[in-house]
Amino acid sequence: MRKTKISREYRQHLLVCAGTGCVANHSFDVKEGLQTEIIKKGLQDEIQVITTGCQGFCERGPIVIVQPDGIFYQRIRKKDIPHLVEEHLLKGRPVKELMYVPSPKEAPVPRMMDIDFFRHQRLIVLRNRGRLDPENIDEFIGFNGYGALETALTKMTPEQIIKEVKNSGLRGRGGAGFPTGKKWELCRQEKGRDKYLICNGDEGDPGAFMDRSVLEADPHSVIEGLVIGARAIGAHQGFVYVRSEYPLAVKRLKIALRQARDYGLLGKNILGTGFNFEINVTQGAGAFVCGEETALIASIEGRVGRPRQRPPYPSEKGLWGKPTNINNVETWANVPMIIQRGAKWFSSIGTKTSKGTKIFSLVGKINNTGLVEVPMGITMREIIYDIGGGIPHGKEFKAVQTGGPSGGCIPNEMLDLPIDYESLTKAGSMMGSGGMIVMDEDTCMVDVARYFINFTQEESCGKCPPCRMGTKHMVDILDRITRGQGTDKDIAMLETIAENVKLTSLCGLGQTAPNPVLTTLKYFREEYVAHIKERRCPALVCQNLISYIIDPELCGGCTVCAKNCPSDAIHGEPKKVYEIDQKKCTKCGICITVCPPKFNAVRKVSPSLT
Amino acid sequence: MKKVENILRQNGHRKERIIQILSDIQRIYNYLPKEVLQYISGRLRLPLSEIYSIATFYAAFSLKPRGKHLVTVCMGTACHVRGAPAVLSRLEERLGVESGGTTSDNQFTLKTVNCLGACALAPIVVVDEEYHGQTTVNKVDKLVKTYEKDEN
Numbered sequence: 001m002r003k004t005k006i007s008r009e010y011r012q013h014l015l016v017c018a019g020t021g022c023v024a025n026h027s028f029d030v031k032e033g034l035q036t037e038i039i040k041k042g043l044q045d046e047i048q049v050i051t052t053g054c055q056g057f058c059e060r061g062p063i064v065i066v067q068p069d070g071i072f073y074q075r076i077r078k079k080d081i082p083h084l085v086e087e088h089l090l091k092g093r094p095v096k097e098l099m100y101v102p103s104p105k106e107a108p109v110p111r112m113m114d115i116d117f118f119r120h121q122r123l124i125v126l127r128n129r130g131r132l133d134p135e136n137i138d139e140f141i142g143f144n145g146y147g148a149l150e151t152a153l154t155k156m157t158p159e160q161i162i163k164e165v166k167n168s169g170l171r172g173r174g175g176a177g178f179p180t181g182k183k184w185e186l187c188r189q190e191k192g193r194d195k196y197l198i199c200n201g202d203e204g205d206p207g208a209f210m211d212r213s214v215l216e217a218d219p220h221s222v223i224e225g226l227v228i229g230a231r232a233i234g235a236h237q238g239f240v241y242v243r244s245e246y247p248l249a250v251k252r253l254k255i256a257l258r259q260a261r262d263y264g265l266l267g268k269n270i271l272g273t274g275f276n277f278e279i280n281v282t283q284g285a286g287a288f289v290c291g292e293e294t295a296l297i298a299s300i301e302g303r304v305g306r307p308r309q310r311p312p313y314p315s316e317k318g319l320w321g322k323p324t325n326i327n328n329v330e331t332w333a334n335v336p337m338i339i340q341r342g343a344k345w346f347s348s349i350g351t352k353t354s355k356g357t358k359i360f361s362l363v364g365k366i367n368n369t370g371l372v373e374v375p376m377g378i379t380m381r382e383i384i385y386d387i388g389g390g391i392p393h394g395k396e397f398k399a400v401q402t403g404g405p406s407g408g409c410i411p412n413e414m415l416d417l418p419i420d421y422e423s424l425t426k427a428g429s430m431m432g433s434g435g436m437i438v439m440d441e442d443t444c445m446v447d448v449a450r451y452f453i454n455f456t457q458e459e460s461c462g463k464c465p466p467c468r469m470g471t472k473h474m475v476d477i478l479d480r481i482t483r484g485q486g487t488d489k490d491i492a493m494l495e496t497i498a499e500n501v502k503l504t505s506l507c508g509l510g511q512t513a514p515n516p517v518l519t520t521l522k523y524f525r526e527e528y529v530a531h532i533k534e535r536r537c538p539a540l541v542c543q544n545l546i547s548y549i550i551d552p553e554l555c556g557g558c559t560v561c562a563k564n565c566p567s568d569a570i571h572g573e574p575k576k577v578y579e580i581d582q583k584k585c586t587k588c589g590i591c592i593t594v595c596p597p598k599f600n601a602v603r604k605v606s607p608s609l610t
Numbered sequence: 611m612k613k614v615e616n617i618l619r620q621n622g623h624r625k626e627r628i629i630q631i632l633s634d635i636q637r638i639y640n641y642l643p644k645e646v647l648q649y650i651s652g653r654l655r656l657p658l659s660e661i662y663s664i665a666t667f668y669a670a671f672s673l674k675p676r677g678k679h680l681v682t683v684c685m686g687t688a689c690h691v692r693g694a695p696a697v698l699s700r701l702e703e704r705l706g707v708e709s710g711g712t713t714s715d716n717q718f719t720l721k722t723v724n725c726l727g728a729c730a731l732a733p734i735v736v737v738d739e740e741y742h743g744q745t746t747v748n749k750v751d752k753l754v755k756t757y758e759k760d761e762n
Contacts, residue, residue, distance in 0.1 A: 024741030058730030209727030286669030
């Protein structure tokens, strides 16, 4: 019903993206600017400006979409606004200069759905992205929101709900991929009246931000999923645990919860059925390990977030010792669509073992950065090239890292791998929460391995020795290798420690921590060997193994590098060739960024000259 | 301690809300002062050692006063491959402090965070909740200058 309200009362709608990325790029200023300009032109009764959740194409922010035309405008600045309003809204001529251009030689693409980034996606979880105001429950209801809740509460028994979720084949989207329906069933079968539900929004994997986006753009779909789950399992209290780095997600979630309560969709006697369920929001305080379920539970209980031995699993003994069902944000957001459209429909998407879609955050060295939702079974190549538009600046693809610190690096040879839980594990990586970091020829794989082990070492809670000490030893060895002090024994030693940490750690964090090391050793061993034997970093990244030099053939003597060098290491005379004093150089790299493109005279070399 | 008492009341004087209570306290004081921790330890009947253990376990808490401006460098993977380490070392050099430190004039505290989930803007530096995307070594020099200028 609201749908009609939206399109009937106004001639056009401007949807301004207000996800974290666009807000950082001042999308609220753009919204205000648009409103002022529209009033100035007297169009306020014809055109409405709405802020929406994250559109997913964050690198192009701030994004403005004009509906019903579906015209996609990107990187809008305040100064563009008068022209945009005058041309498109008043005269009906879309503004080409503000549209997305795939590459400098191609024509601008006016409509959102014609842009490759959006065209190849299949939206289930992100179905409402960018089309509704996340702070307005009416719009969610207008797009059939809470319809699945009504069905579940009034037309289905708890057993039927569980059966539907089981048949759908939905598996946990947080990493390990445990069948969701099975998990619910285990928790339902536990005796006792007090049961809890938890939504894990402690999305700690660096490079993954789909849960943030879902909570920001469509918080009600998560709430709806939780209430359906509560009914199926027989729980009356739920918690959403959100990491402290996501303030906007917390704010929108709290607004959504308040509105759901006001509408009788949460709290006591939901939809008049006599069913009670309440949801609280708990905020983390910056600890990666709290994404592990037993650590997260400890954190909600107000303790230090250290994992404990399983079994007993949370479904038996979870929060405050009671049966607890825990799923991540993306998993919960899938639930309403499964109830609404049925298990058969859901299981028709994906592969034999992995059903439905998965959201990936496509970041790093890639042209189209952002969030993409794709059916399981799609290949890595399709995601990187068809949706992501390939590698920028004509560079060579080297690897894609999936699964965060628990995952691995997948090389070029394996790009045609259809993505599902099993295939990624077989490749030595894992699905994880869905971070997909693309690396090009300028990325050093030894440095990447060092980065991840350093990450897990810092985040290790310190409870079990293999993780606490094993990761420390691995960091020390990788530090030495990247400093050019590696020895012949280092690779074998790394492999031994990695295998042991994997086998003997207490929780998932430690058990998967060695994956980045093991996969880079498997697929990029020659880079390790170059660092150790030749003291050379082939990607020219490791600072101790490189030097900056000025090519005398190319230097135009323009003095820019010398003026910008913070350590006064560049000498020469104007109009003549400049030179870098290697003893003074701190390798900050400013010279390479300021050297005018017409000369392009500063280069990196390895091994180091000093 | 009136403000602290308010925070305790909002959280129902419940021990299990300790992480939220510490976050609220830090929002007011900019760090966790020893006297306040001692006070809430008494009010909640929670051993100070336990509060200390929580305050040091979670990265968001600081037991030392922070500078007027908090400069946070994201060290997530996307930021890392797009040059965050160089940005961090430039900031360390420019401010004369290591990550986690505060400048002697108490103007800046420099810290790192593992991922802000705004990877499309990598590499990111956040100054007092304002995000600065696609930073470079050059840009951070200018950034620090603007905040220094604000002081004069």
